[in-house]
Amino acid sequence: xxxxxxxxxxxxxxxxxxxxxxxxxxxxxxxxxxxxxxxxxxxxxxxxxxxxxxxxxxxxxxxxxxxxxxxxxxxxxxxxxxxxxxxxxxxxxxxxxxxxxxxxxxxxxxxxxxxxxxxxxxxxxxxxxxxxxxxxxxxxxxxxxxxxxxxxxxxxxxxxxxxxxxxxxxxxxxxxxxxxxxxxxxxxxxxxxxxxxxxxxxxxxxxxxxxxxxxxxxxxxxxxxxxxxxxxxxxxxxxxxxxxxxxxxxxxxxxxxxxxxxxxxxxxxxxxxxxxxxxxxxxxxxxxxxxxxxxxx
Amino acid sequence: xxxxxxxxxxxxxxxxxxxxxxxxxxxxxxxxxxxxxxxxxxxxxxxxxxxxxxxxxxxxxxxxxxxxxxxxxxxxxxxxxxxxxxxxxxxxxxxxxxxxxxxxxxxxxxxxxxxxxxxxxxxxxxxxxxxxxxxxxxxxxxxxxxxxxxxxxxxxxxxxxxxxxxxxxxxxxxxxxxxxxxxxxxxxxxxxxxxxxxxxxxxxxxxxxxxxxxxxxxxxxxxxxxxxxxxxxxxxxxxxxxxxxxxxxxxxxxxxxxxxxxxxxxxxxxxxxxxxxxxxxxxxxxxxxxxxxxxxxxxxxxxxxxxxxxxxxxxxxxxxxxxxxxxxxxxxxxxxxxxxx
Numbered sequence: 001x002x003x004x005x006x007x008x009x010x011x012x013x014x015x016x017x018x019x020x021x022x023x024x025x026x027x028x029x030x031x032x033x034x035x036x037x038x039x040x041x042x043x044x045x046x047x048x049x050x051x052x053x054x055x056x057x058x059x060x061x062x063x064x065x066x067x068x069x070x071x072x073x074x075x076x077x078x079x080x081x082x083x084x085x086x087x088x089x090x091x092x093x094x095x096x097x098x099x100x101x102x103x104x105x106x107x108x109x110x111x112x113x114x115x116x117x118x119x120x121x122x123x124x125x126x127x128x129x130x131x132x133x134x135x136x137x138x139x140x141x142x143x144x145x146x147x148x149x150x151x152x153x154x155x156x157x158x159x160x161x162x163x164x165x166x167x168x169x170x171x172x173x174x175x176x177x178x179x180x181x182x183x184x185x186x187x188x189x190x191x192x193x194x195x196x197x198x199x200x201x202x203x204x205x206x207x208x209x210x211x212x213x214x215x216x217x218x219x220x221x222x223x224x225x226x227x228x229x230x231x232x233x234x235x236x237x238x239x240x241x242x243x244x245x246x247x248x249x250x251x252x253x254x255x256x257x258x259x260x261x262x263x264x265x266x267x268x269x270x271x272x273x274x275x276x277x278x279x280x281x282x283x284x285x286x287x288x289x290x291x292x293x294x295x296x297x
Numbered sequence: 298x299x300x301x302x303x304x305x306x307x308x309x310x311x312x313x314x315x316x317x318x319x320x321x322x323x324x325x326x327x328x329x330x331x332x333x334x335x336x337x338x339x340x341x342x343x344x345x346x347x348x349x350x351x352x353x354x355x356x357x358x359x360x361x362x363x364x365x366x367x368x369x370x371x372x373x374x375x376x377x378x379x380x381x382x383x384x385x386x387x388x389x390x391x392x393x394x395x396x397x398x399x400x401x402x403x404x405x406x407x408x409x410x411x412x413x414x415x416x417x418x419x420x421x422x423x424x425x426x427x428x429x430x431x432x433x434x435x436x437x438x439x440x441x442x443x444x445x446x447x448x449x450x451x452x453x454x455x456x457x458x459x460x461x462x463x464x465x466x467x468x469x470x471x472x473x474x475x476x477x478x479x480x481x482x483x484x485x486x487x488x489x490x491x492x493x494x495x496x497x498x499x500x501x502x503x504x505x506x507x508x509x510x511x512x513x514x515x516x517x518x519x520x521x522x523x524x525x526x527x528x529x530x531x532x533x534x535x536x537x538x539x540x541x542x543x544x545x546x547x548x549x550x551x552x553x554x555x556x557x558x559x560x561x562x563x564x565x566x567x568x569x570x571x572x573x574x575x576x577x578x579x580x581x582x583x584x585x586x587x588x589x590x591x592x593x594x595x596x597x598x599x600x601x602x603x604x605x606x607x608x609x610x611x612x613x614x615x616x617x618x619x620x621x622x623x624x625x626x627x628x629x630x631x632x633x634x635x636x637x638x
Contacts, residue, residue, distance in 0.1 A: 133308070133311050133315070136312070137315045137316065137319075141607075141611045142569045142573035142576075142614070143573065145572070145591075148591070151595070155328075225439065232441055233443060236577075237577070249441075249443075252447075259451065260455070269444075270441060270444030270447070273441045274436075274444070277439035278436065
């Protein structure tokens with residue numbers, strides 16, 4: 001006798017998955033996500049993909065305009081700079097420096113900031129009040145100014161810039177995690193697991209984190225766009241990546257002197273920065289939009 | 298209101314304490330001798346150094362050192378610049394007004410353009426106008442300010458020679474330094490060419506101020522849009538439309554006022570962002586302000602200048618912050634009994 005197969009499995013997608021299902025339905029956010037993935041692929045595989053070397057100069061091909069210009073050359077699709085370095089290859093390797101490193105910076109500061117923030121949410125009294133005031137002070141100093149001060153202490157250079165931006169971003173993550181965790185901790189489901197005898201750390205790990213992860217990711221996209229702009233700005237001011245490295249901000253700076261003869265050396269890195277920041281912001285907007293819809297539903 | 302003021306003063310005091318502590322510890326964190334970093338006297342003779350170390354109490358405990366550092370700051374002595382050997386307080390008094398002028402003009406521009414656009418977007422919610430304004434806001438928010446500055450120079454000073462690309466005023470005009478804010482100084486002066494000078498100075502300020510205003514302006518668009526949407530949802534607006542007021546009456550008499558109050562609260566926060574943008578823009582447009590001076594002093598390893606520049610700039614930002622809080626509390630009675638600072 002054939003037994004009827006009845007599956008009565010109910011699926012409860014996690015908050016994160018629910019968010020993804022809403023996120024998928026906003027086309028603009030998906031375009032942003034696609035662009036971000038494209039940039040990540042570029043950042044990881046740029047050493048294999050670049051048609052020319054990003055650092056070696058080619059003295060026969062100085063200041064070649066982009067290939068759509070009558071005097072351009074198709075082997076150098078986006079032209080060359082004043083040392084004959086291929087712009088396309090430099091922009092592609094720049095993706096791993098400006099975009100890739102900003103990603104790394106955000107991940108590091110996210111981990112540290114979330115750890116400090118969630119631990120501080122569990123404390124109260126004078127320690128918490130001190131931390132709150134301290135955060136207010138640090139957050140009131142402009143991020144770039146703070147980064148500049150830290151670079152002044154550590155000395156210019158790309159790695160020092162990165163540490164400076166990590167330190168600038170940490171307070172923002174501490175602040176948002178702290179508030180989010182405190183908000184969740186007064187809710188009933190936390191009380192339920194507390195009555196089951198769960199320790200604070202266990203509640204944090206299994207009950208609170210799955211519910212605040214989207215807020216942290218939305219903050220991470222804000223931090224990422226700030227990090228890209230800060231890395232590029234410090235590179236532009238000559239405090240970040242040294243000149244030969246194809247960092248987008250530093251490329252812009254070296255292009256200024258040739259602004260009138262070779263405007264593409266200034267347009268293209270700026271467009272690349274704009275593109276990556278817009279892609280990041282679109283993803284962030286999409287997340288915040290779906291968070292709002294999710295809350296309303 | 299009294300409790301509110303006391304709370305703010307308490308916050309102000311605490312913040313100043315932390316900021317001075319931070320800048321005090323910087324002299325130890327920077328490379329080199331802490332005493333030379335804090336005073337900037339790099340060419341001092343051994344006798345002078347002895348005198349200095351007595352006045353900064355370097356032999357005593359760290360707490361006594363901090364107290365003597367505070368005394369120096371409160372008496373207006375921020376040390377002397379390592380590179381130019383002039384007192385830093387004099388240099389800052391010269392440069393800070395130029396930055397204040399530039400950032401205030403930019404802030405006004407950002408508010409004057411951003412807030413009405415945000416209101417329009419909210420009124421036309423989910424219509425093409427809303428989407429267009431939001432897309433512009435997204436691009437303006439993402440554009441790197443140094444690139445925008447260069448493009449603005451290329452377009453408006455080189456291709457179309459409309460506006461000057463560098464400096465605060467043409468060197469032909471001689472303006473006496475009274476308040477330091479150039480546009481006010483010109484109006485105060487009794488120069489025969491006052492109006493030409495005023496025109497020239499305004500032509501110089503337009504381009505950098507517009508470049509700075511783009512990013513905060515787009516943030517004001519978003520703030521204005523969301524606060525207007527919030528206000529339009531409230532029951533008093535529904536009550537007003539139930540009474541039979543026309544849409545325009547509701548918008549101009551009720552909605553705009555109430556949503557403006559919410560935006561004012563964020564002006565202080567936006568100001569910090571604006572100062573950062575102003576620092577970079579000053580470098581590009583050779584504006585003689587404190588941002589350019591601070592970045593120059595990093596190139597020159599002028600630690601005394603960096604230390605004092607940080608202190609002065611962040612104090613300035615914080616004072617603006619507190620002032621907007623007061624304006625907000627004066628306009629909105631509900632904010633006054635807010636327990637959390």
